[in-house]
Amino acid sequence: MNSHSAVTAPPGPDDLQYIQYGPEKEAKYLGAIRDLIAKDLSEPYSIYVYRYFLYQWGDLCYMTANAAGELIGVVVCKLETHRGGPLRGYIAMLAVQKEHRGKGIATKLVCMAIDAMIAKDADEIALETEIDNIASIKLYERLGFLRTKRLHRYYLNGNTAFRLVLYLKEGTALKPTAPLYADDQMAAQYM
Template sequence: MNNDDDNDDEQPSTTITSLTNDFGQINLLNDSLSNNVDDQQKQQQQSSSIEYISYKDETQMPDIMRLIQKDLSEPYSIYTYRYFIHNWPQLCFLAMDQNVCVGAIVCKLDYKKRKLLRGYIAMLAVDEHYRKRKIGSNLVMKAIQVMIELNADEVVLETEVTNRSALILYENLGFIRDKRLFRYYLNGVDALRLKLWLK
């Protein structure tokens, strides 16, 4: 009888300990889920504060150059920027946080061998403090949408083989690796040409 009584006494204690542990795990899980939701809400709020605008005039050029010169492997003169932006202003977009330019894309659209109307993404840059918020993807999609409206057949670009974040961004948007260009950049790094067919 004594042995049975001892066992009966132990079971509720064990059950309570088990339940306490379970509740502790549930609370930890709830805290983790709550933190994830909070992080997602913060990212959505941050992203929703970004406004995407079309290029308007020369006063925006310093902001575009400042962003792009930080990221690109080759220095461009102001004449290179003007070549693209003045000829294809409808293919230049800026991402703005309040009055601060935090992202920019510069593209062109012309015929390849008089047959294919090819869009070309010449430059894309996002301020390092604003990355991981889909700003680059949104800029690319805005430019591609205009290219589609202008009846483009394809879109191409080059990026360094070592630029993994750019490769992931473009491949997530449907671009494929078309060709490797050896020692393409002035720093000796190879490039990958990426292509997106629109038709």
């Protein structure tokens, strides 16, 4: 049972569409996703990075389009076992066009992604954000994410990041994140 009580995203403007990514949407949206993220994030991602996420976890990626069908927001995520431990969701990229910020779009996209990962039985959700990205940090902390680590010079541009984690199940933070070796398993039996 999940101990996370999701924060309800604000409704946002009525003329927006929220769309779950799927392979059939690649031709229409992949270029727009790349362009939007390239404007906002400090990391230069190749087409292979986008395909890595979108081909395997497209169902965990959500987009916002305006009435004209123009992409104005996106969240790109994945979900996999973290180093032999918890099932970890990961928010890799989040971007909203500058003129559409402050309207609850990013919050709604993140909430949709969180709900999708909860439905797939995620134990936790993690992400990194630059320490000077106050709006992003506030958004995630409002949703229950905790700062767990400071990552010095994490980004290619030399900026430092915070790792933030949302624990969805009690005891997740205590789960080991590396498999025990055979000798450790034997030793554990005698302790």
